[in-house]
Amino acid sequence: MNRRNFFSGAALTAVAAASVSKVALAALPEPVLMDKPDTAPPLHPESGRPYNPVVTLNGWTLPWRMNNGVKEFHLVAEPVVREIAPGMRAHLWGYNGQSPGPTIEVVEGDRVRIFVTNKLPEHTSVHWHGQRLPNGMDGVSGLTQPWIPVGKTFVYEFVARRPGTFMYHPHADEMTQMAMGMMGFWVTHPKTKHPLISEVQRDFCFLLNAFDIEPGSATPKINTMLDFNLWTWNSRAFPGIDSLNVRLGDKVRIRVGNLTMTNHPIHLHGHEFVVTGSDGGPWPQAARAPEVTTDVAVGQMRQLEFVADEEGDWAFHCHKSHHTMNPMGHNVPTMIGVDHRGLVSKLQKLVPDYMLMGERGMADMGEMEMPLPDNTLPMMTGTGPYGPLEMGGMFSTLKVRRHQKAGDYSDPGWYAQPAGTQAYEWLDEAPATPRAAAPDSGQPAVELKAVKPNSHLQHH
Ligand SMILES: [Cu+2]
Numbered sequence: 001m002n003r004r005n006f007f008s009g010a011a012l013t014a015v016a017a018a019s020v021s022k023v024a025l026a027a028l029p030e031p032v033l034m035d036k037p038d039t040a041p042p043l044h045p046e047s048g049r050p051y052n053p054v055v056t057l058n059g060w061t062l063p064w065r066m067n068n069g070v071k072e073f074h075l076v077a078e079p080v081v082r083e084i085a086p087g088m089r090a091h092l093w094g095y096n097g098q099s100p101g102p103t104i105e106v107v108e109g110d111r112v113r114i115f116v117t118n119k120l121p122e123h124t125s126v127h128w129h130g131q132r133l134p135n136g137m138d139g140v141s142g143l144t145q146p147w148i149p150v151g152k153t154f155v156y157e158f159v160a161r162r163p164g165t166f167m168y169h170p171h172a173d174e175m176t177q178m179a180m181g182m183m184g185f186w187v188t189h190p191k192t193k194h195p196l197i198s199e200v201q202r203d204f205c206f207l208l209n210a211f212d213i214e215p216g217s218a219t220p221k222i223n224t225m226l227d228f229n230l231w232t233w234n235s236r237a238f239p240g241i242d243s244l245n246v247r248l249g250d251k252v253r254i255r256v257g258n259l260t261m262t263n264h265p266i267h268l269h270g271h272e273f274v275v276t277g278s279d280g281g282p283w284p285q286a287a288r289a290p291e292v293t294t295d296v297a298v299g300q301m302r303q304l305e306f307v308a309d310e311e312g313d314w315a316f317h318c319h320k321s322h323h324t325m326n327p328m329g330h331n332v333p334t335m336i337g338v339d340h341r342g343l344v345s346k347l348q349k350l351v352p353d354y355m356l357m358g359e360r361g362m363a364d365m366g367e368m369e370m371p372l373p374d375n376t377l378p379m380m381t382g383t384g385p386y387g388p389l390e391m392g393g394m395f396s397t398l399k400v401r402r403h404q405k406a407g408d409y410s411d412p413g414w415y416a417q418p419a420g421t422q423a424y425e426w427l428d429e430a431p432a433t434p435r436a437a438a439p440d441s442g443q444p445a446v447e448l449k450a451v452k453p454n455s456h457l458q459h460h
Contacts, residue, residue: 025067028115028153029074033097034060037083037235039242041409049107051189052199054255055409057206057244057396058236059185062102070111070157073104075126075184077148077170078119082181084232085240085326085392088377090211091219092181092235093120099181099235100207101168108163108191114156116148120177123147126156127171128186129257130279130301133158141172148172163190163197164281165255165301167207179222181235183207183259196282198253198305201406202246205255206234208264208296208318208394215327216373226261230377231323231393238324238395239382243411244316246308247404257301265319266304267293268398273306293319308400313384313415318394326377326392385414 034040040060042053047066054061064071080094095101106112118124125148127139137158141147148154166186170177185205190197209232212224233241246252256266257279272290277283279301296302317324372378382389389395401412 025065028117029065029072031074031076031096031117032063032102033076034102035097037098037240039409042407043105045105048110049191051105051107052203053105054103054185054187054203054205056103056185056234057204058234058240058242059098059100059206060102061105062096067113070113071106072113072115074115074117075101076117076119077124077126077182079121080181082235083240084211084230084235085237085377085381088237088375089218090181090213090235092211093177094181094235095184099183100209101182101184103185103187103205104168105187105189106160107189108160110160110188112156112158112160115153116156117153118148118150121150122176123149123172124170124177124182125154125172126168128156128158128166128168129299130162130164130166131158131186132161139168139171160188162281163188163194164277164279165205165257165303166279167257167259167301169259176222178209178259179211179220179224181209181211181220183209185255185257187255194282196277196284198251198276200253200305201250202244202252202308202409203255204244204253205257208233208256208258208260209235210260210262211235213327215376218375228260229327231260231318231325233394233396237326237377238389238392241394241396243313243397243399245399245401245404245409245411247406247408248308248311248400248402250308250400252306252308252398254304255301256296256304258296258298261298262320263295263297264323264394265293265295266302266317267319268304268306268314268316270310270312270314270398270400271306271308273304275302276305277303308398311400311402311415312417314398314400316396316398317391324391324393324395326379326381 037058039055039058042055043061043063044053045051048071062073064073075095077093077095080092080097080099081089082092082094082099083089092099116126123141125139125141125145136144137156138144139156166188167183168186169183185207187205210228211230211232212221212228213219213230214221230237258264272292274288274290275283275294276288294302294304377392379392381392382395399412399415404412
């Protein structure tokens with residue numbers, strides 16, 4: 001088994017300590033690399049204390065080796081090529097072959113040793129967000145340690161003292177390194193039953209991240225402060241984000257961390273959830289309330305929990321509507337109500353590529369075959385059983401199925417609506433709709449806006 005095909009097939013298992021010799025234990029753990037952006041099946045622990053593993057959306061969990069009771073991991077910081085969605089690959093920085101890096105799963109009380117090898121073109125460090133640890137292990141370069149120079153390996157070692165939901169990211173040239181996709185999830189499972197931590201049947205995790213990648217290019221612009229154009233979960237944009245597949249009646253936990261530069265109101269359809277904790281720990285019962293949307297601010301993490309007791313394909317997305325869009329949403333003037341009839345053919349004589357956008361709203365964009373630069377995602381994309389979803393970016397679906405088997409995370413396909421339970425067209429006579437007319441015109445009142453060609457570019 002070589003490193004690259006370690007994960008081929010469904011048998012994803014932790015490296016067994018017994019198979020590693022004394023000599024090998026004195027060496028660096030062989031780094032495990034991932035070459036696919038798919039959601040890996042849960043990694044059930046083969047050594048150390050038992051726990052119920054998480055599933056990382058379009059990600060994977062890093063195997064470890066046991067060395068004298070210490071869990072040893074090897075992270076390699078390196079340039080990676082990440083498929084953001086079918087049709088677009090981005091040149092990012094990440095860990096062990098992907099961005100984000102692998103999820104690290106340990107148990108409360110575990111002693112953890114993490115080797116970090118720097119294969120980036122510049123120095124780095126790793127900060128273990130939310131952990132209780134010795135100050136010198138906190139990973140803030142310049143403050144608690146020198147940089148990890150290019151080509152060098154540093155060792156972090158601490159006890160995972162607090163159970164919960166955490167993340168890791170560089171604390172060296174942060175703006176560049178996070179804009180390039182360097183981050184990962186960390187889950188510390190409780191060592192015994194915890195009064196404020198529920199046992200669940202499904203436990204999902206992902207990070208909110210964002211990139212600014214010019215249509216037609218592959219490398220993020222690293223000096224962007226707020227105006228990102230690709231809104232992603234674990235460096236994937238819909239329809240590249242996998243669905244969250246659960247069995248009817250399952251108790252479900254979804255752990256979310258925000259490493260973008262803006263907040264994301266995360267919204268679930270068809271169910272109410274409770275926020276049960278954050279990177280600060282499990283929340284007391286008195287602080288919990290039912291919600292269908294929860295805002296995850298910059299640098300925050302949230303745990304959402306609910307019983308999946310309604311069958312169907314339920315939308316699960318960021319409620320900022322421009323965050324469920326892919327690039328090209330910027331700087332397009334509003335054309336609703338502007339009557340272009342007869343104008344387009346005249347314009348096309350002068351400008352052969354001229355295309356009309358948005359005369360009847362932007363929904364046409366969902367079906368339009370636009371000429372796009374190579375390596376660019378359509379602005380609104382993703383198709384469901386009834387047509388285009390007209391969304392991209394931070395969007396997925398929670399698929400709740402009666403016949404999904406316990407522990408089966410595979411996609412059950414689209415939900416078949418039972419007869420008589422779906423919105424339908426009214427076919428009987430409709431009443432006349434009175435409306436105001438514009439004075440003296442004999443025409444219905446409409447909003448008109450004159451837009452000069454390229455006027456939206458002038459303030460740039
Ligand atoms: Cu958002």
